[in-house]
Amino acid sequence: MTIGLGLSQRETGILDSIPEPVVIVDNQRAVVAVNTAAGREIGVGYAGRALALSLRHPVALAAVDDVLSRGVSRSVEVTFRTPTQRTYAMLAAPLQSATGTASEGAVLVFHDVTSERRAQQMRADFVANASHELRSPLSAIVGFIETLRGPAKDDAAARARFLDVMAQEAARMTKLVEDLLSLSAIEADKHVAPQGKVEVARLLQRVTEALQGRAEARSVRMSVELRDAVPDVAGDADQLAQVFRNLIENAINYGRPDTDVRVTARAVDRVGETTRSGVAITVEDEGEGIAPDHIPRLTERFYRVDPGRSRKLGGTGLGLAIVKHILNRHRGRLSIASDVGRGSRFTVTLPAA
Amino acid sequence: MAQQHIVKAFDDQLNQLDAKIAEMGGLAESMLADAIDALSKRDADLAAEVVAGDRKLDTLENDVNSLALRLLALRQPMAEDLRTVLAALKISSDLERAGDLAKNVAKRAITIAKTPPLAPVTGIANLGALVQSRIKTTIDAYVARDAKLALDVWSSDEEVDQLHTSLFRELLTYMMEDPRNITPCAHLLFVAKNIERIGDHVTNIAERVVFLVRGRLPERERHKEDESSSTEVRPFKKDA
Numbered sequence: 001m002t003i004g005l006g007l008s009q010r011e012t013g014i015l016d017s018i019p020e021p022v023v024i025v026d027n028q029r030a031v032v033a034v035n036t037a038a039g040r041e042i043g044v045g046y047a048g049r050a051l052a053l054s055l056r057h058p059v060a061l062a063a064v065d066d067v068l069s070r071g072v073s074r075s076v077e078v079t080f081r082t083p084t085q086r087t088y089a090m091l092a093a094p095l096q097s098a099t100g101t102a103s104e105g106a107v108l109v110f111h112d113v114t115s116e117r118r119a120q121q122m123r124a125d126f127v128a129n130a131s132h133e134l135r136s137p138l139s140a141i142v143g144f145i146e147t148l149r150g151p152a153k154d155d156a157a158a159r160a161r162f163l164d165v166m167a168q169e170a171a172r173m174t175k176l177v178e179d180l181l182s183l184s185a186i187e188a189d190k191h192v193a194p195q196g197k198v199e200v201a202r203l204l205q206r207v208t209e210a211l212q213g214r215a216e217a218r219s220v221r222m223s224v225e226l227r228d229a230v231p232d233v234a235g236d237a238d239q240l241a242q243v244f245r246n247l248i249e250n251a252i253n254y255g256r257p258d259t260d261v262r263v264t265a266r267a268v269d270r271v272g273e274t275t276r277s278g279v280a281i282t283v284e285d286e287g288e289g290i291a292p293d294h295i296p297r298l299t300e301r302f303y304r305v306d307p308g309r310s311r312k313l314g315g316t317g318l319g320l321a322i323v324k325h326i327l328n329r330h331r332g333r334l335s336i337a338s339d340v341g342r343g344s345r346f347t348v349t350l351p352a353a
Numbered sequence: 354m355a356q357q358h359i360v361k362a363f364d365d366q367l368n369q370l371d372a373k374i375a376e377m378g379g380l381a382e383s384m385l386a387d388a389i390d391a392l393s394k395r396d397a398d399l400a401a402e403v404v405a406g407d408r409k410l411d412t413l414e415n416d417v418n419s420l421a422l423r424l425l426a427l428r429q430p431m432a433e434d435l436r437t438v439l440a441a442l443k444i445s446s447d448l449e450r451a452g453d454l455a456k457n458v459a460k461r462a463i464t465i466a467k468t469p470p471l472a473p474v475t476g477i478a479n480l481g482a483l484v485q486s487r488i489k490t491t492i493d494a495y496v497a498r499d500a501k502l503a504l505d506v507w508s509s510d511e512e513v514d515q516l517h518t519s520l521f522r523e524l525l526t527y528m529m530e531d532p533r534n535i536t537p538c539a540h541l542l543f544v545a546k547n548i549e550r551i552g553d554h555v556t557n558i559a560e561r562v563v564f565l566v567r568g569r570l571p572e573r574e575r576h577k578e579d580e581s582s583s584t585e586v587r588p589f590k591k592d593a
Contacts, residue, residue, distance in 0.1 A: 029372075046496070050372030053496045056379025058406070081386050082486040 007033055021088075021110040024095065025051050027068050029061075032105060042080065042088070042110060060090055060108075067092045067106040077113070086114045129302045133176055133317065137169040172314060179318040183301075186239070186325045194236040194330055197353040200265050200279055201226055203237065207244045208263065211252060219257045222248070227266035230279045231352040239326045240350070244281070246319040247346050251285035253313045255343075259286035271351045272333045278351040289340040298336060299324040323348075363428050370420050370441045371496060377413045377448040378492030380406065382485055384455040385551060389481035392462040392544065393474050400466070403459035410452040417445040433565075440565040444495065447554040447561075451488070454547040454554075461540045468537040473523050477545055480516045484552045487513070491555050495562045503562035506555065507571055513552040520545045 007015075012033070015022055021038035025031055031047045031054075038044045046053045052061060063074040073093040080086050088110040095105040144162045152158040204224045215222050233240070244263075251261040262284045271278040290298070294305045302317040304310040310317060327334050331351055338344035358364050384403050391400035421438045424430060430438055458481075487506055494502035521542065528538045563571045 049368060050375070052372045052376040052379065054375075056375050056382070056492065058376075058380045058383050058409070061376060061379070079386075081482065082489050 020112070021108075023051070023055070023108040023110075024105060025064060025068075025108070026105040029064060029068065038110070041086075041112070060092075063090065063092045064106055064108065067094050078110075086112065087117045089113050126301060130180060133302060134173060137173045137176075140169045141166050141173075172316075175314065176316045176318070179316045179322060182242070183318060183322055183325060186322065186329060190325070190329055192329075194234065194239065196234070196236055197232045198235050198237045198240055199232050200230050200281065203240055204244060204263055204265065204281070207241055207248060211245065211248055214249065215252050215261070218252055218255070220252050220255045221260045222252070222263070223260060224263045225265070227264055230265050230267050231277070233279050233330075233350040234353040235330045235332075235350065240330070243323050243326050243348060244283070246323050247283045247348070250319060251283050251287070251344075251346075253315070254287040255285040256287055259343075261285050267352075268349060271331070271349045274331070274351070276331075276351040278332075278349055280347055280349045282345055282347045284343060284345045286343040289342055290336070290338040290344055291340055292338075295336050295338065299334070363424075363434075366420060366424055366428075367434065367437055370417065370424070370437065373413055373417045373420065374441055374444055374448070375492055375496055377410060377417070377445055377452075378488060378495070380410050380413065381448045381451045381455065381551075382488045382492075384410070384452055385458070385481060385485050385488065385548070388455045388459040388462060389478050389485075389548075391459055392465060393478050395462075395466040395470070397463045397466050400459040400462040404456050407452050407456040410449055414445045414449040417441055433568075436565045436568065440495075440561045443561050444558050447558050451551045451554045454551050458544050458547050461544050465537050465540050465544075471527065471534065471537055471541070473520060473527060473538070473541055476516070476520045476523060477541060477548070480513065480520060480545060480548050483516065484513060484548050484555065487552065487555045491559045491562065494559065495565075498562075498566050500563050500566035503559040503566070504571055507559035507563065510552060510556045513549060517545055517549040517552075 012035075015033060015035040018035055019037060021041050021044070022033075022035045023031065023038050023044050024033040029051050030049060031044070031051050034044050034047060042055065044051070044054045051064065055061070057078050057080070059076050060078045063076045066072070066074050071094045073091065075089060075091045078088050078090050080088070091109045091111070093107050093109075095107050144166050148159060148162055152162065201224075208222050208224055211222070248261065248263065255261055263281065264284070265279055265281045267277070268280045269277050290305060294303075297303045298305075299320045301321045304315070304317050324334060326332075327348065327350075333349040335347045335349075336344065337347070384406050387399055387406075388403045390396065391403065421442050424434075424438050428434070487510075491503060491506050493499070494506065524538045524542050524545070527534045560571060563569075
């Protein structure tokens with residue numbers, strides 16, 4: 001409820017119906033009224049007493065002083081850092097008295113711009129990360145070219161070895177560029193609902209066949225099991241194939257040799273919090289498992305539990321980010337469970353067609 | 354304030370004292386946060402702003418001093434009122450010191466911005482965020498006259514000390530790894546120390562708040578966790 005001094009019930013009602021924090025101060029910078037949102041979101045209180053008791057940010061106070069002394073409007077950005085960081089655009093405007101002459105105080109309106117700021121930051125971080133990821137294979141290749149032109153010019157053995165490494169690094173860059181492109185393609189279509197129907201058994205068979213070689217190389221056994229008569233799912237066959245390719249490939253890469261990777265599909269009554277029925281497909285490995293503190297961050301771009309190992313296995317750090325984006329577009333869900341030392345379970349739930 | 358005085362001006366002056374202290378707390382908090390931001394973003398302009406902000410803090414401290422002096426001289430406050438005035442004097446001087454230390458962090462941020470980026474800056478940012486939230490909680494406790502909240506801050510400063518000790522170790526390791534790291538790391542050592550000292554001032558303030566509300570200082574002997582004065586990292590010795 002609005003805490004207001006000398007305001008009518010109607011006036012406090014109006015203030016409370018404004019969803020953004022609103023604070024009114026008098027010309028001595030004492031709080032006259034605070035609406036519900038201001039109390040809840042920015043913790044302003046102490047009606048009748050100084051604004052500085054609860055709104056202590058120096059930028060905000062300086063703007064209020066400016067409004068009170070000069071009678072002009074001011075707009076500033078105020079960041080509250082605790083308990084979680086939130087940034088508001090604060091508009092402070094002079095409050096005219098009934099006679100319309102002197103300024104009676106000021107009205108402060110706060111507009112939350114936290115998510116805009118966070119999005120800007122993420123974009124900047126993404127560009128920095130992607131460039132960094134591209135640079136490391138590139139600098140390896142450039143280094144080897146220099147060596148091949150100089151010291152190793154006539155050394156046939158070194159040449160063969162260096163060319164192998166260069167091919168590997170070039171493949172890594174290619175994979176990264178492909179992943180980045182497919183991420184941006186998925187994002188471009190994010191709001192377009194996928195067309196088509198996919199038969200789960202065929203989808204999983206197609207993916208596991210393509211990965212058979214990789215599994216044999218790491219002596220991992222793959223099995224696919226359909227628990228019930230599962231319905232077809234709604235979606236884009238190629239994108240869904242990419243989801244399971246990434247998940248099963250991870251399971252093969254991070255599973256221990258001579259263990260199983262089990263893929264099971266079963267029908268479910270509801271997908272996530274929706275009322276739609278669908279299919280849950282679980283990819284289970286018998287690897288080392290993932291510590292709980294990593295699990296919430298696994299789908300972040302370029303997040304790696306062990307950067308060295310990921311690089312050695314040819315990972316780009318984008319696989320699960322791609323999975324998450326494809327599933328978002330398909331209104332699907334991804335849940336991750338893991339026992340450290342025993343293995344991990346990635347479960348994808350997709351709505352039925 | 355629990356009771357109102359017959360002379361309204363007395364209440365007004367006590368109120369003003371609270372407002373000034375709260376404003377100083379907000380300024381000190383934001384100076385520390387900006388100094389840390391300047392350090393992690395290598396933003397020399399922001400650091401220069403922090404250095405300039407210190408003057409405002411000094412002005413506020415003077416305001417508190419003259420207000421307190423006037424209250425003492427004209428109103429001869431007693432009991433809780435007297436404790437309010439004494440607390441304001443002490444707290445404002447702690448906050449002013451905290452601001453000086455934040456200013457020093459900002460000055461070092463300007464120098465550090467000229468050297469290559471270093472990993473321990475993240476650890477420093479964590480320490481800074483922790484101390485900053487402790488300033489906020491303590492001033493909240495002061496404004497609300499909440500002795501319990503102040504006691505929470507007062508009795509939990511080990512966390513700051515532990516973080517400081519581990520940063521100290523980390524910085525020593527960086528310096529041994531590569532002599533080129535010594536200049537920035539030496540500055541970062543002082544930065545970490547300054548933040549830790551701001552933490553000590555905050556603990557003092559929390560103690561003052563408890564005294565202000567209860568009329569006696571908190572008792573239990575606090576646990577001392579800062580071991581950096583006895584930390585030794587040995588070079589050239591590969592032990593297990």
